[in-house]
Amino acid sequence: MSPKTPPGQTRDQIFRFVRERLFEGLPPTVREVQQAFGFKSVQTAREHLETLVAEGRLTKAAGLSRGYRLAEGLALPAMALVPLLGQVQAGELTTAVEEPEGYIPVPSRQAAEGMFALRVRGRSMIDAGILPGDLVLVRRQSAAEPGDIVVALVEDEATVKRLRRRNGRLELHPENPEFFPIVPEPGALVILGKVIEVRRHLEGMPVYD
Amino acid sequence: MSPKTPPGQTRDQIFRFVRERLFEGLPPTVREVQQAFGFKSVQTAREHLETLVAEGRLTKAAGLSRGYRLAEGLALPAMALVPLLGQVQAGELTTAVEEPEGYIPVPSRQAAEGMFALRVRGRSMIDAGILPGDLVLVRRQSAAEPGDIVVALVEDEATVKRLRRRNGRLELHPENPEFFPIVPEPGALVILGKVIEVRRHLEGMPVYD
C-alpha cells in the first residue's frame, strides 16, 4: 500500500488536476485520476472525487463518463478579448468602431463588458508606476472618485491621469513633478473611464485580432 | 428510415454540435450525437463523425470516451493558470508544489508552461515601475542576460532585481536610489527566472485557487 498522505492534501491536488483537465477540454475519467496519482485501486480515486462532490467543490453527472465538473462559482474563467484602441478620436469614444490595434485577453467574460485598453504614451504617470508603452485596462464610466486613475479626454486626446479634487473642482494630476496638473473648465471634464489594471510586457506579447 | 438529407448538410450541423459541446466543456459521446439528431442507429452518428475526422475538421483519440476534439487551428484560445507562489523556499523552487497562494490566468497555455507568479513586496524597483503589491509573471530559467529583470534567490528569499554586469561579474541592482546593489559571490548567484510581465490591479481582482 502506498504511504498515507496528510488529510486533504492529495484531494486538493486531485481538484486541481480535474480543473486542469477541464481547461484542456476533456474531463478525466475516474481511472485517469487513478493513474495520474498512482493509486493502485480505482476506488481510491473515486472516493476522493466523491468527497470533493460532497464538499461542494465538484459536481457530477451520475452514470456519465467523464461526468465530474467544477461546482458553481468555481467555474473556469472564460476568456474574453478587450479591444486595444490606438488613436482615441474626438467626441465620445462610444462610437462603435475606433479601429482597434488588437485585442487584450482578460480572464473574465463579465469583467470584459464595457472595457477597453490603451497603450500609454507619455511619462506623466511614472511615479504611479505607469510607464510609456504600458497597457492600461479601462472600464468605461463617465464619472470617478478623487484618487482614481482615469482616462480623460483633453483636447481630443485620451490621457491617463489621477483625478483630484482641489478648491471644489476636479483636476487631472500627473504623477511626475515635471508635468503640470490639468485644470479643466468646470463641467468641461470628459471622463472616459477608470483604469482598473496596468500591464507591462517585458517580453514579446502575443497579439490577438 | 428517416428521410435522407442533402449531402453534407447534416454533417455541418453535427460539427457545430460538437463544437458547441466542446465549448461547454464536455465533448459528446457518439450516442449523444445520435440522440441529438434523432438517428435510429449509433452507426449513423459514428459515420458522420469519422467523416468529419477524415475531412480534417475534427480529431479523435481512438478508444477514449468523448474523444472527438476540434482540429488544429479551429481550437478556442485556451487560458491557463499560473501558480502565485507566496513564500519561496530555499533550494531550487523546482520542488513540485510550494503551496501556491492562488493562480493567475494567462491567455496562452503554451506560455504558461514553466511560469510562476510572485507578489512584489519591497519598494526597491519603483523606478522600473514595479510597485509593492504588483504581480510579476516569471518564466523559469537559471540564466539571464544583463539588463533583464530577474527573480533571484538571496538568503532563501526571492527578490526581484535587474541583472547587471559590472567588473566582469553579475550583480543584482535595485531601481531605487535608496537601495544598494547586491553583489553575490561569483558563482553563488541563483537565478530563478526572468520577469516577463508586470500586472497591477487597481481594483478588486479575482483570485483562483
Next chain:
DNA sequence: TTGCTTACCAGACAAATGTGTGCTATGCAA
C-alpha cells in the same frame, strides 16, 4: 442496365468507465 456514392439502419461485441462491497492500516480522541 451496372456501378458507385451518400445517407441511414439493425444488431452485436468489446473496451472503457462508473459503481458497489468488503478489506487493511494509520492517526486521534474519548
Next chain:
DNA sequence: TTGCATAGCACACATTTGTCTGGTAAGCAA
C-alpha cells in the same frame, strides 16, 4: 483499550461507450 475518521487497496459487476459487420434505400453517371 474502544471507537471513529481518513487514506488506501482488491475485486467484482453493470452501464456506458466505442467499434464492427452487414444491411436498405436513394441519387447519379457511365
